Amino acid sequence: MKYTQDESYYMLDATEDVTVYLGLKKGISSREMISDLKKAQAGEASFDADKYINKFPARKHDHFLIPNGTIHCSGTGGMVLEILATPYIFTFKLWDWGRLGMDGKPRPINIEHGTHVIQWNRDTNWCKENIINRVKKIAEGDG
Numbered sequence: 001m002k003y004t005q006d007e008s009y010y011m012l013d014a015t016e017d018v019t020v021y022l023g024l025k026k027g028i029s030s031r032e033m034i035s036d037l038k039k040a041q042a043g044e045a046s047f048d049a050d051k052y053i054n055k056f057p058a059r060k061h062d063h064f065l066i067p068n069g070t071i072h073c074s075g076t077g078g079m080v081l082e083i084l085a086t087p088y089i090f091t092f093k094l095w096d097w098g099r100l101g102m103d104g105k106p107r108p109i110n111i112e113h114g115t116h117v118i119q120w121n122r123d124t125n126w127c128k129e130n131i132i133n134r135v136k137k138i139a140e141g142d143g
Contacts, residue, residue, distance in 0.1 A: 006085040007066040014060045015077035021053045022064060022072050023127035028052050030120050037094055037111050047095045049073075054124050056132060065131040069119035092117060 009020060024033075033052045040047035053071055058064070058078055066072045071094070074080045092114035101107045 008083045009064040010081040011062045013079040018077040019055045019075040020058045023122040026123040
């Protein structure tokens with residue numbers, strides 16, 4: 001299918017220390033990250049998201065663009081309005097933060113599908129330059 005899953009997060013509310021996970025850290029090994037995700041899903045280890053994924057501070061009314069293929073997750077302490085181009089079609093969950101299903105096993109995720117859509121060039125600098133709170137004042141005045 002030629003559809004994509006573009007999204008955006010708008011922070012409706014946020015505690016003082018809320019963060020958003022967005023894009024990959026510069027210089028990470030994709031092979032190592034996928035290996036660590038698979039180990040976590042098998043219950044062999046916990047996935048260290050902070051090792052691979054950027055964590056940016058977020059405040060109420062911040063806006064984060066999330067083009068398809070960009071790894072992302074909202075942190076705790078925020079109320080996020082998540083706007084999706086194609087809801088429920090193309091979400092490939094890579095890690096579920098150790099949550100277990102009713103059977104006591106890790107809930108299903110989509111590492112294999114995810115590896116085919118991750119944009120590995122969406123690193124720290126790319127995120128800062130292209131998708132974090134790109135609000136630009138174009139005019140000011142009455143009315």
